[in-house]
Amino acid sequence: MDLLLKYITLEDPNVRFVVVAIVLLGAVSGMVGSFNFLRKKTLVGETVAHSMLPGVLIAFLLSGVKSPIIMILGAALSGWMSIWLVDYITQKSKIKGDSALAIVLSSFFGLGIVLLTMIQSRFSGNQSGLDHYIFGNAAAMTPEDSTTFAVVCLVVFVLVMSSYLSIKATIFNSDYAQSIGISRKKIDILISILTILTISVGIKAVGIVMMSALLIIPPTAARFWTDRLVPMLIISGCFGALGGWLGSFISYYETNMPTGPLTIVCVSIIAFVSMMFAPKKGIVYQRWNKLLLRRRINEENLLKAAVQNEVRGKGKLFNRAQINTRQYFEQKLWNRTINRLKNKGFVYKVHTGYTLSMAGRNYGADIDRRHKIWEVYLQRRMQMSVHLVHDEAETMEHFLTPEIEEEILGELGLCSRFNPLLEIHEIIPDPDIA
Amino acid sequence: MRKVLLYLLLFSLTACLTKSKKENGNTIKIVCTTSIISDWVVNIASNEMQIIPLLKTGIDPHVYKPSKRDLDILRSADVIIYHGLHLEGKIIEVLKKMEGPLIINVSQNYSQDLIIRDPSFPASIDPHVWFDLDLTRSAITTITQNLSAEYPQFKDELDSNMQAYFSQINNVAKQVKSIISSIPEGQRTVITTHDALSYFGRSFGFNVKTLQGASTVSEFGLKEITGLVDFIVDQQIPAIFLENIISPQAMISVQKGCKAKGFEVKIGPELLSDSLGDKEDQNTYTDMLLFNARTIAEYLR
DSSP states (O other): OHHHHHHHTTOSHHHHHHHHHHHHHHHHHHHHHHHHHHTTOTHHHHHHHHHHHHHHHHHHHHHOSOOHHHHHHHHHHHHHHHHHHHHHHHHHSSOOHHHHHHHHHHHHHHHHHHHHHHHHHHOOSTTTTTTHHHHOOGGGOOHHHHHHHHHHHHHHHHHHHHTHHHHHHHHHOHHHHHHTTOOHHHHHHHHHHHHHHHHHHHHHHHHHHHHHHHHHHHHHHHHTTOSSHHHHHHHHHHHHHHHHHHHHHHHHHSTTOOHHHHHHHHHHHHHHHHHHHOTTTSHHHHHHHHHHHHHHHHHHHHHHHHHHHHHTTOOSOBOHHHHHTTSOOOHHHHHHHHHHHHHHTSEEEETTEEEEOHHHHHHHHHHHHHHHHHHHHHHHHSOOOHHHHHHHHHHHTTTOOHHHHHHHHHHHTOOTTOOHHHHHHHHSOOTTTO | OHHHHHHHHHHHHHHHHHHHSOOOSSOEEEEESSHHHHHHHHHHOOTTEEEEESSOTTOOTTTOOOOHHHHHHHHTOSEEEEOOTTSSHHHHHHHHTOOSSEEEEGGGGOOGGGOOEETTEEEEEOOOGGGSHHHHHHHHHHHHHHHHHHOGGGHHHHHHHHHHHHHHHHHHHHHHHHHHHTSOGGGOEEEESSSOOHHHHHHHTOEEEESSOSSTTSOOOHHHHHHHHHHHHHHTOOEEEEETTSOTHHHHHHHHHHHHTTOOOEEEEEEOOSSOOSSTTTSSHHHHHHHHHHHHHHHHO
């Protein structure tokens, strides 16, 4: 508890360095990653990050010193080459985008590993620490790193603000964007610049692997929570920052817990929780929704069948056998459905069977009417054959709202007092009447 | 076309075969994994022996991945000498599969009491034994015995060289002791990036504290860094040291942390741990001992 308080207040200077830097980095890569994610080019970040290794090493070989600025330039250059190469391959050959990304990633990274092995075996002295560009060393960040990330954050923010609308238009509808005079090429270059800028300064502190993860996981998690661009950027940035914050806390709380990998673990947990529990798009919500829908359809089918029995003069009392002549219900399903209807007050139990309540009768009649309206609509407007319309209507009857019903009636030139029950007999021969 | 390819294939096969045949010259090729072993062997070997260090100075043997060229060097050797105790992580795996050359594991006769183990993981052994003089003598004796058994014609020469080298080591040990004893007793704490100096500290009487465990493969987190900063500020330790195989980044952040807490700690030069250095006063085993002692004394005094 003491440690938590100490951590939150950022009392310890090293905690301050790491937390400020990692939160800034998480935020900025979460935002930049969102653009790539929304353009359906999520793996670009991963490819660029891995492709920077040879650039870093060649910069070291040429300059002979481990100057961060020279190595960032090298990284940016080879990152840029990788993006260009991916575009070139996809445009000039039959190779698909994902294969092109994989080819470029593995060849650049392979070249990087070759160079690293070469440097490690041929060069003595000051080469130590080059392998940190792969796995990073997030716990060892200094105030310079925080300053760099803050500047990058600011630059990214300004660049995004300066052409926010063009970026938005290009991401969501690039054909429309081009038709109103926004250069897609320019926006592509802008997003590439943002990506390269973020990764090239990031890999020095946290390494290639963590940078790739920070660009990909937070946007993926954020997408579960929103459908809008600005909230998406904010949520994604917050997730990245939160992951960094939690990861460094665990690393501060427990011994021998590396900060960078823990950050990735925390971000991944956030993504997993989002995938499961986010409202609307989460798996749990969707499963629940599907279950509710299935229940409603069963209830409506049962009510409709009961109403049809009544209309056909089979009496107001019904049981499972009678309903099953129209709509088959297994015993278990029947029990569950009829119990729910009873609880909702749509049916009553009457000694040997069930009978519809007023509300239940109206509800069932609504469904029956919608079924028939849709059949009429399909025949008159869609020129569908009589034999095909029934199956279509079986599904649609559950989804037609009163508004749509009104509209269809209007379009067919019928008034809302139109009684499809009368109309329908000429269209579909009812087995009972025939 | 197919014939040409077949000939090419046959030709390259024969080329491979001839290459792998050992040169039957007079020199005996001895490949040593690190620069430290190779310096030991240089001191005891006869002139007929050619000594090749596999790893250049400044390279971390823990994570080193052998390349094709290294394999060629290993295959062409008559004798291969390595530290063992998991020091050369990947190279040992390669050596296990080697056949032909005489392979000497210098750790085979170590006295188990002298070996430092991680208290929480007794299976993990600190492999940086060359900073313990008894273990070093054991290693050198093992090398000499094995070489004498393989090449009896050099036995006398090897033995006399070894005795001369032992007395040289003893001399240096005395010097190191006197240098370390010039540091006031309360200030004999050496802080480095990597726990390679435990044996050195035990032999010559100072404490060693590090970020990582015994191997560079283990990672450290924020807790280790803040703990070290607190320790330095608490004990008012004047300097921390880098090592020639590890990135200086971690120590820089420790220094910045101390500064933010109002304590200026100097970062000393790189100490030599897993390999010798390039410079004149660092490139032999005895020079390494002296260099480390002088550097530590200079910064901690």
